[in-house]
Amino acid sequence: MYSLFAWRYFKAKKSTNAINIISWICIVAMVVGTAALILVLSVFNGFEGLVKSLYASFYTDLKISPESGKTITLSAEQLQQLRKVTGIRSFALVVEEKAILQNGDNQAIVHLKGVDYNYETTTTVNRHIYSGKFGIGTTEKPLLVLGVGIEGTLGIRAGSDVLPLTIYVPRKNNSEELNEMEDISSDTIHTAGSFMIQQDFDNKYAITDLRFLQNAMKLNPNEFSGVEIAVNNPDEADKVGQQLSGIFGKGFKIQNRYQQNQSLYAIMNLERWIFYAVLCIILVVAAFNMVGALTMLVLEKRKDISVLNALGANQNLVLKIFLSEGLLLAAIGGGIGMLIALVVVLLQQQFHLVPLEGGSFLIDYFPVELRFVDFVLVATTVLIVSFLASWIPAVKASRQQFSLRSE
Structure with a gap:
């Protein structure tokens, strides 16, 4: 009323x-x-x-990384168990390290990311190619895929460069003293293409072959910075993460996409x-x-x-x-x-x-x-x-x- x-x-x-x-x-x-x-x-x-x-084009649904330190050691048995986990669509082994790229007088400090051939099916970086093509080459003849920001800093057109770039990568060093000749590897490398996703990635990352970077850093073949995982159903990523926790246990950090970008x-x-x-x-x-x-x-x-x-x-x-x-x-x-x-x-x-x-x-x-x-x-x-x-x-x-x- x-x-x-x-x-x-x-x-x-x-x-x-x-x-x-x-x-x-x-x-x-x-x-x-x-x-x-x-x-x-x-x-x-x-x-x-x-x-x-x-x-989401760069960060995967799940990532396994070291709880402390820079690398993790994965046994063949762990990798085999990882392949059998229900819900995983694909995974890529990665190694990450800072490096210096040089083109004549132009230099750029990059976050170098070595990946295997599963990386193209685990992420969608290859869908954001700006110039050239996505290709990481081989261990003997590696190639680089650069962010467009790095491409601009070096003054090159990725994928069409005639002269190779010079790359400097720090090697694994267990001592406190740095020996420039022994602890830094240098090599030449050509570019395959460039990607454009977002400035945080475009100005920071360069992608290359996993084994090439492992050799340059003097890492063992079973040493990695992490494992990037794509799942069939992103809504069930946490459930898959719980299965991975049971396989890897202590010493490994398993993060979903939100936890990787929490800030x-x-x-x-x-x-x-x-x-x-x-x-x-x-x-x-x-x-x-x-x-x-x-x-x-x-x-x-x-x-x-x-x-x-x-x-x-x-x-x-x-x-x-x-x-x-x-x-x-x-x-x-x-x-x-x-x-x-x-x-x-x-x-x-x-x-x-x-x-x-x-x-x-x-x-x-x-x-x-x-x-x-x-x-x-x-x-x-x-x-x-x-x-x-x-x-x-x-x-x-x-x-x-x-x-x-x-x-």
Whole structure:
């Protein structure tokens, strides 16, 4: 019944036109605030999905790495057990070390990554080739696949260079003293191509043959920096990780894709909540308008409250009537705002109406993605803010005693 009162009060003409104006201002503010929250969260979802897809091109579903130190030793029996684990699609053995590439007077410090031939089926780096082709060569004739940033630093066009690059790689050294002649290997190497994924990779990594790098570093054939694993179902990566823990035990660290990039995901999540909190200020402003609108409505409906009191209505009923009025304003504004945001996001997905300026990113429009949980979050926020804003005038209305004779 109190909802019916709230609806009639909303539609009815007021003696003071300012009440109608303030009510509609409140609704408009709710529309703007709700739509802004949905749109900003959708943009964050879009960028988050894009960044995760780019990082997924380089980081695998699971990775086995040393718990301490730089290398792990894998026996033939462990590798055989690894091949029999249910859920693993493929895995690649990798060795990583910093190295120096030199082309004449140009030098670049790179994160050199030696991989085996399973690497192409374990990751999707080969789908992001910018120039040349993906090829790691052989142990005797290794090739390099560079990030485009390194390619630019060296001043070359990967895959079409005539003269080889000079590569310097530190060897495994158990002593504290460094002997430049014995502890650093140098060789010449040609490039096969370059990749472009994301600046973190493009400016850092160079990929080559696994055995070549092992020999350059003086590692044993069964020594690796880690094992990168692709699973059949990414949602079951943690379950596969538990099986691997039983095989490898202590001394090995098994990480899923989130754990490999924990700081990145934490920062993205923090930024999302900061923007959400800032945009909630718009809803707080709308709440101030709601306080004013409901306070003036209480003064407008003093005679109605007196009649209700005379008919035996208790304070709780009056409280619910004005709380319902505030929630009604919020529902109208929030509903319209969500509908507008939904239409805008769908249009952006279809027609790319809002461009991404600069021209240096992989896409030229703002990526957006709708998530049901965002609508639930925003709707809950709108209802909580409107409830708190409605509470003060509703309580005042329920506690006031009006006399029909004075009216």
